[in-house]
Amino acid sequence: MRALWLRVKAFVARLWARLFRRELAPGRFEIGRAESWRGYVTTAPSVPPERDYLVYVPRGWSRWRRARLLVLCHGCRQTPEDFATLTRIAARADRDGTLVLLPRQATRANAWGCWNWFESNTEHGAGEAAIVAAQIVAVRRRYRARRERVWVAGLSAGGALAAVLALRHPRLVRGVLVHSGLACGAAASPARALAVMKHGPDTDVGTIGANARAAQRDDPPLAVALLAIDGTRDDVVAPANGNALVEQFLRFNGRDDSASPPPPDASSSASEPDRYASRTDDWTSAGKPVVRHVVVDGLAHAWSGGDAMFDYADPRGPDALDLLARFIAESP
Numbered sequence: 001m002r003a004l005w006l007r008v009k010a011f012v013a014r015l016w017a018r019l020f021r022r023e024l025a026p027g028r029f030e031i032g033r034a035e036s037w038r039g040y041v042t043t044a045p046s047v048p049p050e051r052d053y054l055v056y057v058p059r060g061w062s063r064w065r066r067a068r069l070l071v072l073c074h075g076c077r078q079t080p081e082d083f084a085t086l087t088r089i090a091a092r093a094d095r096d097g098t099l100v101l102l103p104r105q106a107t108r109a110n111a112w113g114c115w116n117w118f119e120s121n122t123e124h125g126a127g128e129a130a131i132v133a134a135q136i137v138a139v140r141r142r143y144r145a146r147r148e149r150v151w152v153a154g155l156s157a158g159g160a161l162a163a164v165l166a167l168r169h170p171r172l173v174r175g176v177l178v179h180s181g182l183a184c185g186a187a188a189s190p191a192r193a194l195a196v197m198k199h200g201p202d203t204d205v206g207t208i209g210a211n212a213r214a215a216q217r218d219d220p221p222l223a224v225a226l227l228a229i230d231g232t233r234d235d236v237v238a239p240a241n242g243n244a245l246v247e248q249f250l251r252f253n254g255r256d257d258s259a260s261p262p263p264p265d266a267s268s269s270a271s272e273p274d275r276y277a278s279r280t281d282d283w284t285s286a287g288k289p290v291v292r293h294v295v296v297d298g299l300a301h302a303w304s305g306g307d308a309m310f311d312y313a314d315p316r317g318p319d320a321l322d323l324l325a326r327f328i329a330e331s332p
Helices: 004-023 080-087 088-096 127-140 157-168 190-199 207-214 238-253 320-330
Strands: 028-035 048-059 070-075 099-103 150-157 175-179 223-233 266-270 279-286 288-296
Touching: 028 127, 028 190, 028 279, 048 080, 048 088, 048 127, 070 080, 070 088, 070 127, 070 157, 080 088, 080 099, 088 320, 099 127, 099 150, 127 288, 150 157, 150 207, 150 320, 157 175, 157 238, 175 320, 190 207, 190 238, 207 238, 223 320, 238 279
Parallel strands: 070 099, 070 150, 150 175, 175 223, 223 288
Antiparallel strands: 028 048, 048 099, 266 279, 279 288
């Protein structure tokens, strides 16, 4: 009996040592690829319906603890590596224990490296939205991420793709950060994409949001929280697109059925030394923000609070990842 007890003790000690060593393992990037049979895009029909991705596994990650998953969709002329560096996501993920998925656009699918948010299949949840959805499922299963704690964030075209994922795949996505992005279905056709970026949607995006809510099979329909961040000096994606996002997500979340968004339930202003001032408007449900719009005074088309070494980042803005962390903590 004593010999059996000693063997059990030794096994537990080895198991504990193995787990302890994993806790001390440094963060690392791993590569992967996922495909979807619905992933063909009409603007690049010869490109296979699959995309590569990076996963950042945070320091001390263990399969024994189910972590939150953050999906970061890069903008045009960017790579996942660029986006990870300019947002400083690795350091934050190490601190918070968050898994990070960074999808990679294929240059054959878009010569500028943009996600094809304006393409008809993608807009309706197939195309590249279906491919990134397949990546989310693959990473969630492989790394045992918590399915109820998946958030998607994106800049510009990546933000537009995040909005599509929210409306078309609400069972996968808990909330989104759309930074300098556009509403789902904002452009009536690929040819209209540039004009929409400059002037705002040429479609009724509020009705698109309401219809997406009505199309859900869940009862009651699932809600997806929105944090929208826009800069007043953005000359690439007009601030009007941020207002349209607010309207679309209010309609999608059943917050309002009117043709335009209601006044915010709460507003505040903030400023820090050597940083741009910002205004925050909240629309709430049961006292918690379901839609939040942050407008940064003086910010151009750049990730707020990002690394100044990159073209599409401005360290003088409030840190977008700080804003997201606060919103996640406060949302329903």
